[in-house]
Amino acid sequence: MSTLSKIVYNFKNLPGSHSDDFSPSDRQIEFIVNHFRSELASQRVNTKKSTDGFYQEIINLKVEKTKDFRPFKDNVEILRSKSKLPSMVTSHNRGEVIDFIGMRDDFLGFQKTTVHTFNIDLENPMVTELYFTSGDYLYIVSQGRSLIREVYMKAVFSDPREVKIFNGELTLINGMDWDYPLPDNLIGQLNNMIINNEFRWGQIVQPDLINDGKDA
Structure with a gap:
């Protein structure tokens, strides 16, 4: 690289x-x-x-409870990233090019959903966590797992410098x-x-x- x-x-x-x-x-x-x-x-x-080789990581993406969207089930918690995400690369086939969102030590990440379908996807008894993006924020839909305060994210972002600034690794005027x-x-x-x-x-x-x- x-x-x-x-x-x-x-x-x-x-x-x-x-x-x-x-x-x-x-x-x-x-x-x-x-x-x-x-x-x-x-x-x-x-x-x-x-x-x-295109991917970058946000290792500790902070999330917090939100009432932006309403789940049908009482035991479902919706979390939103505390900050807006750096812009991501999109494709016709996959939308935003995200490789993994979940807990850092988990082998399997959370399942992708949409703001319009997350309640339907939760009807699957095998699904416990979902994610979607809306308005440049990441949303986590959690059913059964409590105390999620941060998640791990791996994606292809449009501006690599923006991700490094987001992670605190660079400032705007750092070199190259x-x-x-x-x-x-x-x-x-x-x-x-x-x-x-x-x-x-x-x-x-x-x-x-x-x-x-x-x-x-």
């Missing part, structure tokens, strides 16, 4: 990466790389190829010398996607308003 700084350096050596009309900062290059990494991950999910969640053997494919979509670069980048010395 390569560092983000190495991937940004590779971008700068791609044809057309700098011109009189387009000279992105390092942060703007990061936006472009994130965008096409998300597209690549989504394509791999849709074609049933491995996404190992950290492992970027992309397998080394797919960097060439990512670069080809970027080159073949050069006309979209200007639409993807956002203004670089962070004074971090990364403007070149």
Whole structure:
């Protein structure tokens, strides 16, 4: 797995990466790389190829009781993440690309459901915990297990830096010398996607308003 700084350096050596009309900062290059990494991950999910190396973890995602949704059964508890989740990559086949949500030491994770079907899914006597997302929050539906205060989450996120900030591993203005969640053997494919979509670069980048010395 390569560092983000190495991937940004590779971008700068791609044809057309700098011109009189387009000279992105390092942060703007990061936006472009994130965008096409998300597209690549989504394509791999849709074609049933491995996404190992794309995943990031939120090890202790804090949850708390909520009354946002009403269960039909009295012994069912609904929990919501205390914070909004970092944005996730989505695919046509699977929706949000989530590998695991559950208790960290459990072999099997919670079953995926939706805000519209969780009460129906709970009619299955084999189901005790479910999860769904709504409004950028994670919801846990628990039947029979009490005292859930945190869960483990593994997913493909759209902005790896955002996840590291969420986990307290980085601040917004930290540099780029950290492992970027992309397998080394797919960097060439990512670069080809970027080159073949050069006309979209200007639409993807956002203004670089962070004074971090990364403007070149």
